[in-house]
Each structure stands twice: as structure tokens, then as C-alpha cells.
Amino acid sequence: MRFPIRPIPVILLLTLSPALPRLAAQTSGNSAELQQKLNAEFTLTKTTDDRSDIVTAGSVLVLHKDGVVMYSTPTPAPSMNTYRDGRISANSASNIGKVWAHSLMHGGTVQDAAATPQRRFVSGEKFWVTGFNVQDDGLVLNVYSDPFSDVRYYGQIKFPFPKHSIPPTEEMIKTVEEVVTVAPSDDSADKSKSAAPAPAAPPSAPAAPAAPVAAMAAIPPPPPPTDSAPPPPKTIALGQTKDLVVANWGQPTKIVKLSSKEIYYYPDMKVIFVAGKVSDVQ
16 A cells, blocks of 8 residues: 655745754854864964974963873873763773784783873873864863973873763863863963052152252263173083073073973073973973
8 A cells, every 4th residue: 555755845844954054053163162262272282293292382281180191102092081070080991992902013912001101190280282172072182291200191181072062162161171271370470469559659748949060070981992802602501500591591581380390491492490400401
């Protein structure tokens, strides 16, 4: 028995067809707005291709939750940390599988992969942000650490979208700030102090009229400068203090503080201090 095929009314098609483009545009708009907000919130750090060092320093992040796990930078796949219900859960099975597969393909064993160097970061520690990715099911931040015993670490922090739907941008940014925020610049305290108005001076008595000044004799011109030897070249060496470096090279254009390390940036070099003394010059 055949049932007649009834055509869909033209009015229904005209009513439904504009709805789909509007829905797609709304989802795309949320993603673009979130991406734009992230670009304004974070300055990305650029690393070398092998992730062994920093090429251009960006925003320094302060961690507010315990339990972010990162792998050493030679590891082929970064660790994955997921933030859900106010807690960080680390190392998804998919990322561990990638590490094991890479180890086996290059002649290693499962035991070698299980011994991957890693570090667990806790609240109050700092690291860099090297990228962010707005995916269909969540936002992923790529993070990168300073060296610990000459080993750098990297990983990812994922913020899942509820029901695979991008929430409002401000709500998403607040969720991210529950885990990490950008560290304030070193001169923020000085700027806040200088912005405070100076106390008004007490009223003073009117100044007495100035006494007439006698005509001064003409001052002879100074003698021509004598030839002198050029100043010695500026030097920098391991173990020098910050005061000595500033005395020789002037104030740096930028200062980055990370744990016990400080980095002074000059136009053609950067000076790394550990415990207040020069430990490296790049």
C-alpha cells in the first residue's frame, strides 16, 4: 500500500530556512568574540621549534589551583589537564597513549614512556602561555614553564563547554580566571603611588620684595677641553650584581621575575640573574 507524498508547505520552508543561518552565525560569533577577548587578555610567548627556550616573552600567568601536571619539553605530546567543578584533573588517557606510541615507535618500551619526566604545579606558581584554541567542546590553553634544574615543562589546560555550547564570553573568561590570571607588572605599585595626589602645601606668608642685585662682572669663557682617553668598554660577567650591571648598562627596557630568577631585557641582550647575581647572558 502506497501513501501519497505530501509536499512541505512553502510557508513552512520560508519560515525555517532563515533560522539555520542565524543559529550558525550566533555560534560563530561567540567563538570569534571569545577569541578576540583572549587576544586582548593574554600576550602569547613564542618558543623555539624544539621548545628548549623562549624567543619572545609574553604574559606571565599565576596559577590559582593545585594539580596542573606538565611533561618535559622533549616529550612528543603535552600533558592534558581538565578544569571541571572547581578542580583540575590531569593526564588524560589519550595523551599518555600518544607518549607510549611515540616511545614504542622509536625503540623504547612502555616502562620508558611511564617514566616521562613531569612536574606537578601548585597554586601560586607561575608559567607562560604560548597559545589558546577555541574547540567545539572547550577552550584549551597551552602553557610552558621556566626551567627547573635545567628542565622546562609544557602542557595544556582545557575548559570544557557545558553541553558543547560556547557560554557567554565574560562567563568563560571568569572560569579561566578561577585557574590562571596574568601576573601584574612590576611597576604597577609604583604607578599607583605616583597617581596619588600630593598633599597641599600650607599657606605661607607673602614673600618679601627682592633686594636689587648688583651688576656682576663678566664671566670669562671656560678653557677648551683637554684631550682625554676614551672610556673603557662596558663589560658584563658572571657573578656581577644587579647594581653593577645597571651602573654599566643603564636601566633595562623590561624586567621579568620568576621564582628565584630575574631577567633584565636590553635592546641587544637579556641578562639572567639567580640570587641577585648574573648567571647567564643571551
